[in-house]
Amino acid sequence: MPSKVSVRGLKKSFGFSEVLSHKKRSGKAALSKNFGVLEVLKGMDVEIEEGEVVCLIGPSGSGKSTFLRCLNRLETITGGEVIVDGYSMTDPTTDLNKVRENIGMVFQHFNLFPHLSVLDNITLAPVELKKMDKEAAKAKALDLLRTVGLEDKAYAFPAQLSGGQKQRVAIARALAMDPDIMLFDEPTSALDPEMVGEVLNVMKDLAEGGMTMVVVTHEIGFAREVSDRVIFMDGGVIVEEGTPDEIFNHPQNPRTIDFLNKVL
Amino acid sequence: MSIIEIIQENYLVLLAALGKTLELTFLSLVFASVLGLIFGLFNVSKSRVLHIIANVYISIIRGVPLIVLGFFTYFGVPLATGIKLDGLVAGVIALSLNAGAYMAEIVRGGIQSVDKGQMEAARSLGLSYGKSMRKVVLPQAIRTMIPSIINQFIITLKDTSILSVIGLPELVKQAQIIISRTFESFNTWAIVAVMYLIVITILSVVAKKVERRISYAK
Numbered sequence: 180m181p182s183k184v185s186v187r188g189l190k191k192s193f194g195f196s197e198v199l200s201h202k203k204r205s206g207k208a209a210l211s212k213n214f215g216v217l218e219v220l221k222g223m224d225v226e227i228e229e230g231e232v233v234c235l236i237g238p239s240g241s242g243k244s245t246f247l248r249c250l251n252r253l254e255t256i257t258g259g260e261v262i263v264d265g266y267s268m269t270d271p272t273t274d275l276n277k278v279r280e281n282i283g284m285v286f287q288h289f290n291l292f293p294h295l296s297v298l299d300n301i302t303l304a305p306v307e308l309k310k311m312d313k314e315a316a317k318a319k320a321l322d323l324l325r326t327v328g329l330e331d332k333a334y335a336f337p338a339q340l341s342g343g344q345k346q347r348v349a350i351a352r353a354l355a356m357d358p359d360i361m362l363f364d365e366p367t368s369a370l371d372p373e374m375v376g377e378v379l380n381v382m383k384d385l386a387e388g389g390m391t392m393v394v395v396t397h398e399i400g401f402a403r404e405v406s407d408r409v410i411f412m413d414g415g416v417i418v419e420e421g422t423p424d425e426i427f428n429h430p431q432n433p434r435t436i437d438f439l440n441k442v443l
Numbered sequence: 444m445s446i447i448e449i450i451q452e453n454y455l456v457l458l459a460a461l462g463k464t465l466e467l468t469f470l471s472l473v474f475a476s477v478l479g480l481i482f483g484l485f486n487v488s489k490s491r492v493l494h495i496i497a498n499v500y501i502s503i504i505r506g507v508p509l510i511v512l513g514f515f516t517y518f519g520v521p522l523a524t525g526i527k528l529d530g531l532v533a534g535v536i537a538l539s540l541n542a543g544a545y546m547a548e549i550v551r552g553g554i555q556s557v558d559k560g561q562m563e564a565a566r567s568l569g570l571s572y573g574k575s576m577r578k579v580v581l582p583q584a585i586r587t588m589i590p591s592i593i594n595q596f597i598i599t600l601k602d603t604s605i606l607s608v609i610g611l612p613e614l615v616k617q618a619q620i621i622i623s624r625t626f627e628s629f630n631t632w633a634i635v636a637v638m639y640l641i642v643i644t645i646l647s648v649v650a651k652k653v654e655r656r657i658s659y660a661k
Binding site: 251253276277279280281282283284286288290291292293294303304307308349352353356 | 558560561563564565566567568569570571574578579582583586
């Protein structure tokens with residue numbers, strides 16, 4: 180059976196204007212010394228099997244988030260090939276919108292739609308994309324809210340929710356499209372510490388349910404416990420990958436050891 | 444003649460002129476909103492061509508005074524093309540083009556004020572660019588645009604007075620006619636000023652109400 184996600188020689192560079200916005204987003208100094216391009220991903224090869232949970236760890240600026248955003252092509256891809264579910268994301272003839280319906284994404288800053296109620300946040304895409312009629316979408320949304328423990332918040336607006344609740348709604352919103360793959364971009368980094376657990380628990384349930392997941396995270400505990408494979412990235416390349424046991428208990432590469440010493 | 448006498452003698456003319464001013468304003472704003480939305484969207488699109496088109500339009504309008512634009516559409520265009528434009532039509536065209544450019548900038552600013560993550564979240568769900576714009580970005584952008592849009596409404600209402608130069612029977616033109624008959628410059632202009640003031644004050648109050656109703660906690 181072919182891999183769920185297949186990445187070969189993936190490269191990503193940012194042009195000058197993009198460098199600025201990228202650095203702004205990643206919270207680094209807004210000025211770059213070189214006025215050319217910034218190569219963020221320098222040729223990555225990754226195969227992800229169905230049902231696999233892969234955690235990406237590494238220092239900030241190592242390209243983890245950019246890699247994730249290349250998988251559903253929120254970033255344009257500069258080189259190499261990304262195949263998801265058999266569709267080439269680099270082929271200009273691919274209907275990206277169609278493929279994206281199958282790839283759920285959860286963002287660091289939740290990105291809930293503030294002008295819509297929790298329920299409408301979740302039903303917007305299924306109804307607009309004619310996957311379901313309004314009633315079916317609503318029933319499904321309420322179902323999903325129950326699984327993330329927020330059925331009483333269906334008619335609340337995002338501004339009335341805590342960070343952890345927002346992120347759980349965001350997960351429900353992504354799940355409403357029945358995706359095969361879920362991408363998580365530092366889902367707990369913007370949360371107060373006491374809310375991290377509730378989000379990780381939802382993700383754990385999802386992983387146990389057999390969802391294919393790619394998670395960029397700083398939660399070493401989560402990576403150790405839930406993931407099937409851990410990828411350590413630094414400087415736009417994969418430095419080391421293996422089972423959580425291999426990476427966390429017996430890291431081989433000095434850069435991995437150095438990073439783990441700092442975060443553990 | 445006292446102010447009261449001027450009003451008693453001319454109130455029908457003045458009210459009709461106010462009606463003309465409002466008609467001109469309303470029609471121009473409708474077209475300007477459409478132009479503003481189109482060119483504002485051009486301006487935020489990734490297409491370089493659309494970007495250039497929007498910028499050329501905005502630069503030209505910004506660089507040409509409304510009075511020149513009015514003369515151009517009313518006197519210039521018929522001479523060059525042989526199509527005689529009705530004063531109202533020429534006036535609406537000039538005002539729409541003018542306000543449209545400023546509306547385009549308002550629309551651009553509104554869209555850019557919406558966090559990029561909103562578009563990304565919508566796209567990641569599989570919604571197309573257009574749907575994401577319509578359902579997610581624009582509804583939020585409009586909320587931040589409202590004060591500027593209302594400001595533009597008021598500016599356009601006042602700008603209609605400039606079109607008195609092409610003979611449209613709006614407030615200023617009618618005031619000039621009344622003065623040429625009565626020589627009551629001070630009182631007549633005072634009446635006209637108060638009429639503008641009343642309409643704009645009403646508009647501002649309504650605007651504040653609307654603004655409060657559709658605003659939401661972020």
